[in-house]
Amino acid sequence: MTTQPLSPTPRTTVTRGRNRMLDERAVLHEVLADGLVAHLAVTVGEGAAAHPLVLPTAYAVDPDGPDEAGTLYVHGSVAAGWLRASTDRTVCVTVTHLDGLVAARSSFHHSMNYRCAVVIGQARLVEDDAERARALDLIVDHVIPGRSATLRASTRKELAATSVLAVALLEASVKVRAGGPVDDPDDVVDGTWAGHLPLRLVAEAPVDADDASAPVPADVLDRARSLGRA
């Protein structure tokens, strides 16, 4: 962990809705810990043809990773274009939780409740074998805690087919909105409703693969339980 402020540069300084900005590293780590999918944006193409591309991806966080303020990891096929385009370039990784829909009396004050973490940094291709193996375990365990310890080691062929990128958690911002609508006082008249609809991601019962020949393991059941069952 670090004593660096969450946004040491203007790139991650929130300019709009500063009341929803939280300058606390602990909140950043909570939002990242609760997420399952990140949206990674990279610039692809060159010159006038350059444009941003944003794709969903699994990820993991190592608070004690080698980068300043900890390390965020993503992985992909060595053949993935977005991964090659990201290497040694500045990327943006955003993790968003949609927590609710906010219904006000006016169109203008409709909103959503959310928690959103934005991390900006140069993507480093992880070349050290030990760091790469650890990052891949962390990604599996981020999705289903405890699972990597139950699996065989990755083969040399599997490792050769997989690239891992690391982004320092140094430059980040977190925004959170919660609660009900904020209506204009003039719109609050008797006989009108406003409020919010909380949302959450839940797990249904685990589905066995056709070739499964054992009961659902504890790690998968725990994952379902921690998300909340449908």
Place this chain on the structure above:
Amino acid sequence: MTTQPLSPTPRTTVTRGRNRMLDERAVLHEVLADGLVAHLAVTVGEGAAAHPLVLPTAYAVDPDGPDEAGTLYVHGSVAAGWLRASTDRTVCVTVTHLDGLVAARSSFHHSMNYRCAVVIGQARLVEDDAERARALDLIVDHVIPGRSATLRASTRKELAATSVLAVALLEASVKVRAGGPVDDPDDVVDGTWAGHLPLRLVAEAPVDADDASAPVPADVLDRARSLGRA
């Protein structure tokens, strides 16, 4: 609607995992219709300092909008930096549904089930008053169908504070993964489990604002019902 192929240019031609790519405009519209939040990526900064930024945002689709193949709309404060940076620039808008976690016998074959639509195009600042008003209604109604008709008209001040961006649905790609893991045959041995954990976003009971003085309206109840109740 259009008879254009979903990806008329290489920018949205999927190069990896082509088996998960769906070249059907109907599927694109389904994935966009089911989503609540888009992740919009834009290049901010200039020259060597340019980098991508990706933020979550509400959106709506007008299949009969003025752009070729229909129009995707997002909105924001006129003061929002990402919105100014997007205008007349190429942006990428991605809508992702996380449908499940896939637990295989190997780390390598762990995966997620998802539906993901990626739209790339030049963002046009909507300046026509009628198109702007329609787009704002569509965004409210995308989140809570039928709601805009129950609200007062936006004031001139509210409209002046809000910018709307339009992106043509011409260049897009859709990828879908569903079902259980695909394990290496050697890993499928007696006494091992594999499978997947379906996930879904559900609504909890609507929460009244402190100043609500009417029962929860039908549009909000319908939205909760269509998402599925917790």
